[in-house]
Amino acid sequence: MNNYRLTIQYDGTDYAGWQIQENAKTIQGIISESIKTILREEINLIGSGRTDSGVHSIGQVANFRCENKIDVYSFQHSINAVLPEDISVIRIEEVDELFNSRFDAKQRTYLYLFSKIKSPFYYKYSVYKKNLDIKSFKELSTNFLGKKDFSSFCKKKSDIENKVCEVKQVTWRETNNFYLFFISSDRFLHGMVRAIIGTILKAVNKKEGNDYIKKIIDDKSREAAGDSVPAKGLFLYRVDY
Numbered sequence: 030m031n032n033y034r035l036t037i038q039y040d041g042t043d044y045a046g047w048q049i050q051e052n053a054k055t056i057q058g059i060i061s062e063s064i065k066t067i068l069r070e071e072i073n074l075i076g077s078g079r080t081d082s083g084v085h086s087i088g089q090v091a092n093f094r095c096e097n098k099i100d101v102y103s104f105q106h107s108i109n110a111v112l113p114e115d116i117s118v119i120r121i122e123e124v125d126e127l128f129n130s131r132f133d134a135k136q137r138t139y140l141y142l143f144s145k146i147k148s149p150f151y152y153k154y155s156v157y158k159k160n161l162d163i164k165s166f167k168e169l170s171t172n173f174l175g176k177k178d179f180s181s182f183c184k185k186k187s188d189i190e191n192k193v194c195e196v197k198q199v200t201w202r203e204t205n206n207f208y209l210f211f212i213s214s215d216r217f218l219h220g221m222v223r224a225i226i227g228t229i230l231k232a233v234n235k236k237e238g239n240d241y242i243k244k245i246i247d248d249k250s251r252e253a254a255g256d257s258v259p260a261k262g263l264f265l266y267r268v269d270y
Contacts, residue, residue, distance in 0.1 A: 031096070031126075034090065036089070036120035041080060043115065060091070060108075066111055084260050084265065085264045085265070130268070136215060136269040140209060142209060143207065143262065166229055172242040175196065181251055189219070198211065198212070212225070
């Protein structure tokens with residue numbers, strides 16, 4: 030079998046997330062149907078991870094196997110001609126038959142955008158927040174580093190029993206127009222990144238310190254954490270293998 034790896038960008042605004050669902054428009058569903066149209070062959074498109082409803086991607090990775098060898102250059106042109114304007118395959122390459130974009134991923138990185146100015150051009154992809162206390166945000170964020178049980182930051186309806194993740198890097202950056210939050214981990218739970226950011230916002234607003242964050246983590250209760258920030262500011266930024 031021939032195995033092909035795709036790097037995908039998408040605007041998740043009008044989609045119910047990555048994963049195929051009944052009676053819902055999803056990224057995985059649209060791309061799978063597009064590949065089927067081109068190859069005239071049923072394929073199983075495997076994503077590096079699920080992105081929630083309304084979440085975007087700069088660097089989602091997926092792979093599929095097919096019977097016939099394809100010309101990657103013409104295929105990329107063909108699939109982008111078929112895909113809607115809010116989804117794009119920016120790279121395609123043939124990989125080892127055993128490569129699995131989900132299980133071979135070593136680290137995933139998400140980006141969240143806060144815009145300092147109220148702009149109609151930033152509205153769909155960021156949350157308007159000015160004068161954030163970046164120093165406090167950086168200090169509180171260090172509490173999430175390492176291997177921990179992130180039950181407090183996972184949606185209650187999640188069917189995943191193992192809620193231990195290893196967060197390897199948390200970074201805040203500031204530019205003229207944006208505050209940028211980067212977080213890298215071996216895996217992420219459903220709604221985890223948005224809940225972490227919301228909890229940091231809550232802590233800063235209440236003028237709470239590190240002990241407050243540590244207690245929320247130790248409580249292993251979603252009710253203890255802050256509200257999730259809106260999905261529109263969140264991007265799957267990169268997947269490392």
